[in-house]
Amino acid sequence: MATLSAAELQSVRNACERSITVNYLKAQINAAAQVVEDFLTSNAAQVSTDINTATSPLVLTNAQKKKIVAEVCRLKFDRDK
Amino acid sequence: MATRHIDILGSNTLPDTTGSVYAEPAAVNLQSNDRYPGIVFVFADTSTRLKLGIGFEVPQNYVGTAKIGLLWATTVTSGKVVWEFDYTSIADTESSDPSADQESTASTGTTVAGTARLLKVTEISLTSANLAAGDWVEGVIVRDGADTSNDTAAASAYLIGAYFSYSDV
Numbered sequence: 180m181a182t183l184s185a186a187e188l189q190s191v192r193n194a195c196e197r198s199i200t201v202n203y204l205k206a207q208i209n210a211a212a213q214v215v216e217d218f219l220t221s222n223a224a225q226v227s228t229d230i231n232t233a234t235s236p237l238v239l240t241n242a243q244k245k246k247i248v249a250e251v252c253r254l255k256f257d258r259d260k
Numbered sequence: 261m262a263t264r265h266i267d268i269l270g271s272n273t274l275p276d277t278t279g280s281v282y283a284e285p286a287a288v289n290l291q292s293n294d295r296y297p298g299i300v301f302v303f304a305d306t307s308t309r310l311k312l313g314i315g316f317e318v319p320q321n322y323v324g325t326a327k328i329g330l331l332w333a334t335t336v337t338s339g340k341v342v343w344e345f346d347y348t349s350i351a352d353t354e355s356s357d358p359s360a361d362q363e364s365t366a367s368t369g370t371t372v373a374g375t376a377r378l379l380k381v382t383e384i385s386l387t388s389a390n391l392a393a394g395d396w397v398e399g400v401i402v403r404d405g406a407d408t409s410n411d412t413a414a415a416s417a418y419l420i421g422a423y424f425s426y427s428d429v
Binding site for chain 2: 189192193195197201202203204205207208
């Protein structure tokens with residue numbers, strides 16, 4: 180598993196505090212961010228395989244897949260909030 | 261003898277070079293009603309020791325009981341913020357280019373107000389004998405994010421104002 184660096188954790192904290200009330204401690208949001216990182220790492224291969232199945236016989240590049248995943252996540256979580 | 265306050269934010273106020281201390285309109289994140297436009301100094305949530313430089317003259321009627329007062333708020337409702345003050349008090353003919361702090365205060369953190377955006381006043385006691393009437397004080401207001409065991413608040417701290425408190429003749 181990749182471990183988020185201190186700078187990456189700080190970036191997550193800084194992004195999450197804007198325009199909301201924060202009721203957690205640094206250590207708690209750091210742990211939450213790491214869990215998300217672990218989940219994405221664990222499931223990256225499966226997502227890639229699923230995209231390949233969906234686009235067969237075309238195989239998208241990893242860069243293309245990452246952009247799609249990032250944009251769909253942004254849309255989904257903006258829609259769900 | 262009475263307690264006096266003088267404002268210490270002004271033309272000498274300058275953030276450090278981290279990029280994590282900066283002035284921004286209160287309306288950007290601290291306030292939502294935006295009734296009174298104003299500037300606050302943001303001390304971001306980091307793992308570093310953030311500094312805001314200030315300077316002020318010790319008033320001519322200074323006797324003692326020196327303190328730095330910080331008026332601040334935050335959007336976080338749990339945890340602590342570590343506020344400190346490092347300074348040198350400079351008398352006539354002393355070096356105006358100090359190479360070390362005369363005093364660096366220590367703190368184990370101030371618990372946040374518990375409700376977002378409440379004004380909180382934190383006073384930091386200084387060694388009164390370090391200062392004398394007419395001295396020029398150069399210093400930094402510090403949020404010590406490097407103190408990870410005590411600075412636990414996961415959001416920016418917004419410095420709204422700051423003062424020097426003392427007792428007069």
